[in-house]
Amino acid sequence: MKQSLFNFAFQHPKRVFLLMIVAVIVFAAMLPKIIIDTDPENMLPSDQADRVFHDEVKKKFGINDLIVVGMVNEQGIYNPRSLAALHKLANEILKIEGIVPQDVLSIATVDNISQDGPGTIRFQWMMNQAPKTTEAAKEIQNAVERLPFLNNTIASPDGLATAIYIPIIHKDQSYRIVAEVEDIIDTLDSDDQFYISGLPVAEDTFGVEMFLQMATSAPVAGLLVFLLLWYFFRSLSLIASPMILAMVTIICTMGLLIGMGYTVHIMSSMIMIFLMPIAVVDSVHLLSEFSDRYHKDTTPQAAMQEVLDHLFTPMLYTSLTSAAGFAALALTPIPPVQVFGLFIAFGVMLAFLLTIIFIPAYVVSLSPQRLSKLAETTPHDDNHGPLTSSLKALGRGSLAWPKTLLIVFLGITAVSITGVTKIVINDNPFQWFQESHRLRVADKILNQHFAGTYNAFIVLDQHNEAELTAQFNKNTDDILAQAQADGVDLTTLWQQLKQDSTDSIKNKDANSEFPQFLQNLALKLDDQLFEADENQTMYLEALLAATERQLNTSKFFQQPEALAYIEALQQALLTTGIVGKSNSVTDVVKTVYRELNEGTADQYRIPDSSAAVAQTLLSYQSSHRPQDLWRLVTPDQRSASIWLQLKSGDNVDTTQVIDFVDDYLLSHPLPPGVEMDWAGLTYINVVWQEAMVKGMVGSLLGAFVVVFIMMIALFRSILFGLLAMIPLSATILFIYGIVGWIGKDYDMPVAILSALSLGLSVDFAIHFIQRMREMVDKHGSFAAAIPLMFEEPARAISRNAIVIAVGFLPLLLSPLVPYNTVGMFLAAIMIISCLTTLMILPILMAYMKRFLFNESQDSPQ
C-alpha cells in the first residue's frame, strides 16, 4: 500500500502536482465565504442552559449589549464646553444605525426627577440643551448626583468623568459603531479625553484584529521558517517543497472548514499558525535525511526510497499522535474548540499524506543540474558545522553526568508540579489585548472613575403560579357556589370568560401566563358587568374583586418585602469590592418615593404598601423614559433583574461574586417561590470557561492514554512506550509549571496549547527512539550507537526545533495576547521537548539498556 503510494509519486509526479493544484483551487474557492465569529457566547452550544437563559433574560427585560463611551476631564466635566461636547456627541450617536436610540443612557438623554417648589414634582430632560453658564453646569452635576441610579453609572462621583451607554442590536456591529463614534468625537470642540470600552467592543475589535493577524502573522512566520530552512539546506529548490506543502495543507484545511459552513472563531483563526509547524516538521525530517544521503553515486529516487523506508513509520506515528492530541479536543464541550481540534487533526493527516507523496514527487522532478548542485552543496551543516559540534558536546555531556542531570531534571519536575498547583484559571476578553492597547487603557481608566463597565445580572423569578391558581380557583368556586345557592347560575358564563381570557394570552412565558390570564379576565368581567342582569351583578363584582385581588398578589416585585430583599442583597454585594454598584427596581422606587415626598434623605425608602409602590412607579412612568423601568422588572412584576456593574471582567472576580451570592442565599433564603439565576456576558464567560477547564482535563487525559497506546503499538514494547511519553510529559509539566510560576492566567489559548505540546513533543521522542533502535541493531551496542545518534538524527531533531521555535517568534510582535502566547509556547515546547529527548532519553536508555536492547556485546564504561 505505502509502496504503491511512493511509486505513484515517483512515476507520476505531474499527476501529483495536478491533483494538488485542483485541490487548492477547489478549497481556495471556499475561502471568500469566510465568516468571522468572535462572540464568546458561541463558546457554548446554542442550546446550553445558561446561554438559553441569558437570551431569555435579554429578551424579557429588553437588555442589549452595551458600548461604553467615557469622557474624562481632569478639571471636571461640569463646565459649559465639556457638556456642550457631550450634548453634541450624545445627539449624534442617536443617529447611528444599529443602536437602540431610545435606550441610550447619558446625561444628555436621561430624565431628571426633581422638586420644583413645595409640593411640586418635575420630570424634565436632564440636559436638553447644553448649559450656557458654569452655574447651570453645576446644577446638572447636583441633579445627577441626587439620583442614585445615575450617579456612578453615567457620571463619576468625582465629577471628572461621564459616560454614554450605547445599547447595540448586534454585537458584531460594535467595531463599525465604535468607528462612527470616533468620527463624531473627532469633530467635537473639546479638550476632554474620550475612551471607548465594553465587552462587545473588545470582542468585535478582536475579530477585526484577528483577521489582520491571520493575514500577517502566518505569512511572516512562514517567511521566517523559509529563511531558517534555507540556512540549513542552502537549496531554494529543495526547501520550496515544505513551504508549498504547508500552504496547500493550510488552504485545504481552512477551505474545508469554511466550505462546511463553520465560522472562523478565535481558535480556528489560529489553525494556520498551528498547522504551519506541524506540516513543516515531517518534511524537514525527510529532507534532512535526504540531503544527508543523496550523493553523486545515487539516484534521487533511490535515496528518497531509502529515506521513506525508514521514516515512514515514525512519520506516520508522529502524525497520528499529533492528530490524536488535537482530535481529543473534540471531547471538550465547546463547539469552536471541537472544530479547531478536528480540523487540525485533519490538516495533520493531510500534511502527512502530502509529505509522503508530494515531497518524493517533487524531489524526483528536480532537474539533474539542481540535484547535482544539491549533492555538492548540501548539507550545509554537515558533520563539522556549529550545530553538529554542539550536539555532539551535548551528547557527551549528558552521558558524562547522568546522575546530576537526572537530579536536575527531577528537581525541575518538582518545581513545575508546585507551579502547576499555583495556576490561576482566568480569562477576560480585554486581556486578549496588550496592556498598551487603547481598549485596555480605556478599560482601566473608565473603571477607575466609574463603578464598573462590566455587566452581570442577577435575575429573580417568582414561580408560585401553581399556588396562586389553586387559591384563585378556590376563591372563585366559593363565589360561584354562593351564586348557585341564590339561584344564579354563572358556571357557563364563567367558563366562557376564563376560556376567552386564556385564548388571548400572547406571551406564553410560564411565570407571566397566569397574571396575563387574570388581567384579561378582569377586563372581560368589567365589560360583562355593563351588560349583566341585575341579579348577576353582585356575583360578577365579587368575581372581579377576587380576580383583581389575585392579580395584585401575583405582582410579587411590587411588594415592599420583595423590594427589601433585593435592597439587602444589593447592600451585601457592595462588600465584595468587585461589584462597584448595582441597580434595581428598588432604587427606582426609593428615589421616586423620595421626590414624591419632599425630596429629603429620610424619604429615600421603600413605601409601606404594594399600592403605594404601584403608584410610585405609575408616577415614574410619566417621564420621558418609562421603558427604563422594564429593564429592571417585568411589567407583570414577576421577575426582577439586578444590574451589577463590575470593576473587572476577570472570570476569577465574577466567580468570586457568584460564590458570594451562593453563600448569601444560604443565610438569607430567597422568598418562597422565588428562583435566582445569573445572566450577562461576564457570567457566560465564566460558564464556558468552567466547561472548558473540565473538558480540557478530560481531553488531555484521553489524548495521553491514546498516545501511550500508540507508542506501545509502535515500539511493541511497554518500556519504550513509557520512555516515549517522558519528553511530552515533561514538556507539558514544565510549560504549565512556568505558567503557574509567572502568574500567567490559564485562559483559553493556554488551555488549547496542551494539545499542541502533546502532539509536537512526542514527535522528537518517536524519531529518536526509532533511530536509536536502528542504530543499535546496525552497530551492535548502545555504546557504539549513541555517538552516532548525535550526528544526523539529533541534527534533524534540532533543526526542526530551531526552525519552529524561531520561526514563530514574530507572533510575539502581535498586539493580540493569544498570538503572543502561542509564539512563546511554541518556542518553549520545542526547546523543552528537544532537550529532554536529547539529554534525558539517552541517560535513561543507558541505565535501562539491558532491558531495552538486544546487544550483541556489552561494554559499559
Place this chain on the structure above:
Amino acid sequence: MNNVTKLLNLTFLLTAVSTVVGTAVADETDVELIVSKANHIAFYQANDGRAESRMLITDGGGNKQVRQFTVLRKDRGEQVDGDQDFLVLFSRPADVRNTMFRVIKHIDSDDDRWMYLPGLDLVKRISSGDKRTSFFGSHFFYEDISGRRLDADRHELLETTDQHYVVKNTPLDPDSVEFIHYTVWIDKSNWMPTKTEYTDAAGKIYRRIEALQIKDIDGYATATRMQASDLRSGGSTLTEMRYIQYNVNLPDDIFSERSLRNPPRQWFKRS
C-alpha cells in the same frame, strides 16, 4: 400671531357652519384654517364630555399592561377652542385605583397639573414645562392627550389628496421637542386628524399616532380607537374610548382640588 389665530378660528367657526349645512366645497388652501379645524375636532367637540378609556400598552417584547380611566372634560368657554378642565380617574389596574389626575389646560400659558396618589395619600403638583413625557407609561404623550398649541409649530400644507390634507408641522423651538417635524393627515370629510407621523433628527419616522376607528357619537365625529406606536422599540398603545357622552352638563365646581381626594362619583359613573 395669536390674535390672527383667534380671528382665523372665528372665521373657521363660520365656515364650519356652512360646511355642516352640507354643500360640496372646494378644497381648503389656508393651512392655518385646516389645522385649527382639525384641532377643534380632536379636542373641542361639544362643551363638555365624559368617556371611559382603556389603554392596552404592549412593549417591544410583547408584555402587556392595562390602564383604565374615566375622563371628564369641560371647556371653560372664555374663548373659542380655549382653556379646558380635565379630571382623569384611574380604575385599573386595581393597585392604582382612585389615582386622580387633574389638568387645567391653558392656551396662553403652561397647563396646571395635579395628581393624587391614594396609596401615599399625597397630592402632588406636577411641574409645567415639558409636555412630551409619557402619559402614565403609555406610548401616548401627555401632549397627545391634551393637544399641542397651534402656535408652537409652523404649518405647511404639503399635499391635498382625495381624502386628506397633509400638513407638515415644524417646531418653532426645536430644542423643546424630540422631533424635527411631524406630518398630520387630516380627513377632508370630517376634519379629523387620522394619522400623525414624527420624524427624528436622523430623518427617520420613529413615532406614529393613528385614529383606527371613528364613530359618530351624538352627532360628533369621535376617534374611539387610537393607536400610538413607537417604531423604534416596536411597542404600541391602543386606546379604546367607550361610554362616551357629550354635553353632560358637568358642574364647574367638580373641577377643583377637593375632587382629587374625593372624586365626584356620580359624574364618573357609567350611565
